[in-house]
Amino acid sequence: MSSVDGKILSANWKDKELTNTFSGYFEQYHDTFTSEAWMCGRVTMERDFSGGVQPDLQPAPHPIAREPFIGDAQATSFAIAVDAHGKLGWDSNATGGDHLIEILTEQVSDEYLYYLQRQRISYLFAGKEEIDFASALEQLATLFPIQTLMLEGGGHLNGSLLNAGLIDELSLLLLPIADGTAQSPTTFEVSDYLKKGAATRLHLVQVQQLDNDVVWLKYRFRAV
Known part of the structure; x- marks a missing residue:
């Protein structure tokens, strides 16, 4: 619009x-x-959906591999947040009834990944320092029941x-x-x-x- x-x-x-x-x-x-899913960038998510919640970062108990994490294997609708540097905070693992998936780069800290795991928020990695969107879309289609993305x-x-x-x-x-x-x-x-x-x-x-x-x-x- x-x-x-x-x-x-x-x-x-x-x-x-x-x-x-x-x-x-x-x-x-x-x-x-x-x-099955809709996608927004970090600024839009923070302004309109997350309520400006700050992530509760705590030391991770062990190094966390840069591998996808599925927070809700039963979810059928998804809200996808492009959050390259791992800055968004959330009250739960869903917004508007849609399960949250964060798209990250590999430079995100273990503390932030540990936070997402504790919140049961799904995430995947698409690039070392900048988002590779072709990789992100391929993973979304492979890991989740997503064929059409808004x-x-x-x-x-x-x-x-x-x-x-x-x-x-x-x-x-x-x-x-x-x-x-x-x-x-x-x-x-x-x-x-x-x-x-x-x-x-x-x-x-x-x-x-x-x-x-x-x-x-x-x-x-x-x-x-």
Whole structure:
């Protein structure tokens, strides 16, 4: 969901009426899709889902191997947090009824892994210092009953998977708002440390005008 100039943070609107009118659209149309999991970056998870909880770090009783950990083998729906440096804290091993999986790099401390194990939060490793998203998606499909993944931002997470060619479809709610905030994240942001690939060609498959002048666009990333 973005403004017409691509901005994705409603906190910048500074207009209560706009916020009240449009804030529920994302969840309303999110629920029309079928997926086993949804994924957000650390900043989005911390702001909107974890409540800013700090991890209760304690010394690990022994060195912990950099191997996947399954916290709930019976789970069928998942919330995936991309947390390269191991900073998120959680009250439980689920959010909104979905079991938590953390995607980490191998540089995360044993203390943080011990914390996740005590919380029964699943985790996997995808890269030594930076996240390898192709590896992460392959492991998610192998270790968990996940075939369809909903990517929900923020902009740098979206941009990383876009740059890696790992997105199949874009569903975009275009809001009738011109934001204009400088340095505010857009739908896709490719971080400076990544080698920027070529711009991505999309193929329009659906246009639908909704109420309140919202337009719902669906694109595929590969021609059918």
